[in-house]
Amino acid sequence: MTDTAQALVGDGYKYGFVTDIESDTAPPGLNEDTVRFVSAQKGEPEWLLEWRLGAYRRWQKMTEPKWANVQFPPIDYQAASYYSAPKQKAGPKSLDEVDPELLKTYAKLGIPLHERAALAGVAVDAVFDSVSVATTFKDKLGELGIIFCSFGEAVREHGELVKQYLGSVVPQGDNFYSALNSAVFSDGSFVYVPPGVRCPMELSTYFRINAAKTGQFERTLVIADKGAYVSYLEGCTAPQRDENQLHAAVVELIALDDAQIKYSTVQNWYPGDAEGKGGIYNFVTKRGACRGARSKISWTQVETGSAITWKYPGCLLEGDDSVGEFYSVAVTNNRQQADTGTKMIHLGRNTRSTIISKGISAGKGQNTYRGLVRVQPKAANARNYTQCDSLLIGDRCGAHTVPYIEVRNPSATVEHEATTSKISEDQMFYCRSRGLSQEDALGLIVNGFCKEVLKELPMEFAVEAQKLLSVSLEGSVG
């Protein structure tokens, strides 16, 4: 590795600062009392506490999934603290009342939370550790009847909606990590777009794990009522720490008749250092239900961070003529491991799905695409197209493709293509001979490889994603 490259790697994770801020943290450990504590801290109604306890009891009977192509030492679930809330004077009325330390953190992260939010046209629901700090543009959205608030607030003010939809896509006992999340989830975002309303701006949440030894268990619920449209952005970062932190989120999307949800994620959790020390375990359950006819859910993800990623955003295509899409770029460098992909379950007639996955492995990274396309007997004329491409940079990394295709209806058409290749010397030579540095040439080629996915991202995210890709791969050639 060249000195410059070395310097860049050392510089790699520029979000690795810790904000020194007082926080209310639950003592470590997990039992029914912890669940009650979390629920009580948030002043939740009885039904939600019962729901959490139900999830906790199921979780106790479950074991961690072992099928993913990732290796990590056993997690001690009793050693973590399950609640961490920044201490602040009750209920900030405006941004001015928000702790300036917090705002500084966001400024460092580059989130357009304050006036910049207006310029960027982004409404941000920022989750600082576990409690949603400030939600901008609420009033403006309110005029259209759009609800965009923290999960806690939604429970207080729109309890019926939450009760109706919570767990309807990802049931409590869906899997080990979703059950854990259902028991102890701290906060998250809630979106409801009423019938026929097109949300005029991109809604955005920026997640950030700050406190040491806390897991982040956020819960996101997005509902697009009949004919509604919403585009939702999610970005994630975490401070640089030696110990591993667990992030087990659950995201549920519900699209009714003719509704559309576009969900974009740029995940840049701390990946650990070059030797694999520290980093986030990102074990996330994301699923959308195209419940209505002609509804559409589109997932776009750029996964550059985390020590381990375990994530399969999927679509249940229940409504006739509904559409599911999955666009993904996953990068593993150094000792990162990613096992990610999607599930497209075709249930309704004339349902369509598209999967485009780009995996990039460098250093000693291990990158697995794991996907399921299932066409159930009643899904007449279902259509799927899948393309999985892997790019290998260096001879010590791995790229794996594990697609499952299960077809139960003869009128279905399912196509799957996968390729694996390395960056060709010709491409490198071409760029280098035109005066590009090794790093720039790599960035250019990788961005070209990912173009089909990056073009699906909203503009401001696409720019960030391109930069992230280059930063993540610094030092992997030369």
Added chain:
Amino acid sequence: MAVKTEAAPYLEAFRPDASEPAWLADARRKALAAFGERGFPTRREEAWRFTSLRPLADKSFKPGRGKLELKSAALPNGVWFASMARTLAERPEIARRAINESDLAGGQPFASLNAALFGDGFVFALDEGVTLDDPMEIVHSAAEGSINLRNLIVLAPNSRATVVETYRGKGAYWTNTVTSVSVGASASLTHVKVQDEGSEAIHFGMVRATLAPLAAYRNFGLTLGANLSRQDVQVAHGDGSNADVSGAYLQRGDQDTTTAVVIDHAAPNATTHELFKGVLDDRAHGAFLGTIRVREGAQKTDAKQTSRALLLGDRASVDTKPELEILADDVKCAHGAAVGDLDPAMLFYLRARGIGENEARRMLIEAFVLDAIEAVEQPELRNHLASLVHDWLEAGR
């Protein structure tokens, strides 16, 4: 040690033969113990998730015996082509190669059961530099019971041959074959198997092939018969070796078949080509599991896998899992999988030329399957396979 219930009847059927060599008796005992402990695989196991073993578990087959015929043209010196029983008696040093560690380990339960109970099989060994133009033919027919066959094909360096196995029969029986294949340096083997078992039969076949540097191995499987069948092909590459593993499965009624191929690129410069075609009518179920593994250091690997299935029946279904595991960077690997019905544009083209709907469909299905048969180089053999496919389609009229 606990013995699984479903394994018990087979353990009880074990009758050691005092005349057998000590190494074999020892291996049989170890393999049997491994099977007893392991029992039948379940659908919770990744390699068996698409294969329901209910038809096998519902019955417990008594040991049976089939009829094994070996046919060949006059053979030159340097060729051994005989039954396993005869080979054990006359050339035990060759027969010994038919059993390996994986039989004793228990990871492949039906291979372990086979090692413990096999009664016969065929052995084909070719000395260095011997080349044979005419195919060696093995025909096995069965009627009842469980029949375990242990086969062995060994080609010394620079030799060349073709082997055609055919399995048929009538009645409810279970054939379980394990074939060890070793292709020496620069040797070339064409290995064809026709599974045309009776409609109530169960057929499991496993092929384990080891390729030396620059060896060429062509494996083609045509699956037509049996109520439940499974074909496993495992190939371990040598430096610069070449494997073509292809096949076609045509199933109707309640037939259920699984094809599982694992290609291991542990050495550099090797190439793999796979093409599988499936035709599933009525309520038939087909599964294809294909793994291509490229280990660290297996640079310049070139591997391509394609699997395509046609679903004709309203309740036909297919499961496909094409898997790539790649740990080297200077490789070219690709897989493609497709499931669907016949292309309406093609049908229209034929109809527009005055060909009836049914005839047009049959022509297109036949062409779809023949595409895979192209992998077989010998024209007579290719014609033989094509006529079997044609007969299958005619039988469905």
